[in-house]
């Protein structure tokens with residue numbers, strides 16, 4: 001064992017996905033994923049979060065055996081990928097960068113054809129299986145419509161239905177809400193929650209922080225091909241401090257008092273002044289504002305979000321990587 005692998009944490013029992021030092025350098029020289037140690041607990045809804053170009057799809061393609069890593073290892077459902085693909089992949093439903101659909105076929109016929117391409121699928125139960133999958137994603141009423149006439153959200157659902165034709169232990173969804181309007185995003189989120197409620201582990205990627213916060217139990221954050229942090233979503237956000245927020249018409253005076261009280265990073269936005277809370281009793285800070293004649297209409301610490309955690313960890317905004 002070399003020094004680098006000796007330093008890596010051991011693979012935990014019960015992890016549905018575990019990678020160690022997983023690295024991908026594309027032929028052009030682009031280092032897309034760099035030494036990734038990812039641990040996805042069984043039964044989690046795991047958010048794989050990162051700005052555009054941070055290496056999410058590349059990681060997912062390695063996990064699914066679609067491309068080979070430059071170095072490092074990936075285990076899915078306890079077996080090495082890509083080596084064990086033939087035994088692992090039947091238990092995994094995947095939707096990567098949008099579904100490949102036949103536009104001229106109806107939704108139902110797309111699923112029938114997809115199911116027929118699976119040599120392990122019993123043709124006698126095909127119609128029932130397809131009907132159940134349509135029902136699960138809420139497409140029964142639209143099943144007779146041509147796929148090219150589907151909205152983006154309906155196409156995504158049809159793609160997820162493909163992944164649900166067989167019972168799965170793991171669902172891997174790459175940006176399942178990409179391009180959807182807020183209503184479509186809400187629908188996919190509630191579908192994900194529903195799928196997870198029967199114990200299926202769901203691994204989904206997104207470049208949207210609040211989406212991950214709303215639906216995931218666990219998350220990993222990527223930036224420029226590297227893992228920034230991973231863990232339970234509640235713990236990740238708790239790692240960052242919330243911001244002290246004062247609502248007042250007297251913002252200039254309030255900002256001055258907050259600085260005098262030792263608050264850092266004081267920012268004024270409209271009728272709100274926010275700052276990193278100083279290390280003292282906040283009741284004293286509030287009293288100092290009032291004593292200085294600031295009309296305080298609101299005072300409190302806003303709960304830290306995943307975005308605060310990301311900014312605190314990387315020192316960068318959550319923007320596209322170069």
Ligand SMILES: Nc1ncnc2c1ncn2[C@@H]1O[C@H](COP(=O)(O)OP(=O)(O)OP(=O)(O)O)[C@@H](O)[C@H]1O
Pocket residue numbers: 026027028030031032050051052053054055056057058059207322
């Ligand atoms: N086939 C390829 N050949 C060369 N470089 C690639 C290839 N695919 C991706 N890359 C590069 O690897 C990096 C990571 O890309 P990747 O698609 O994994 O990011 P991502 O996190 O999925 O981004 P997005 O949120 O935009 O989907 C980017 O810099 C990208 O340009």
Ligand SMILES: [Mg+2]
Pocket residue numbers: 056057058174175
């Ligand atoms: Mg991607």
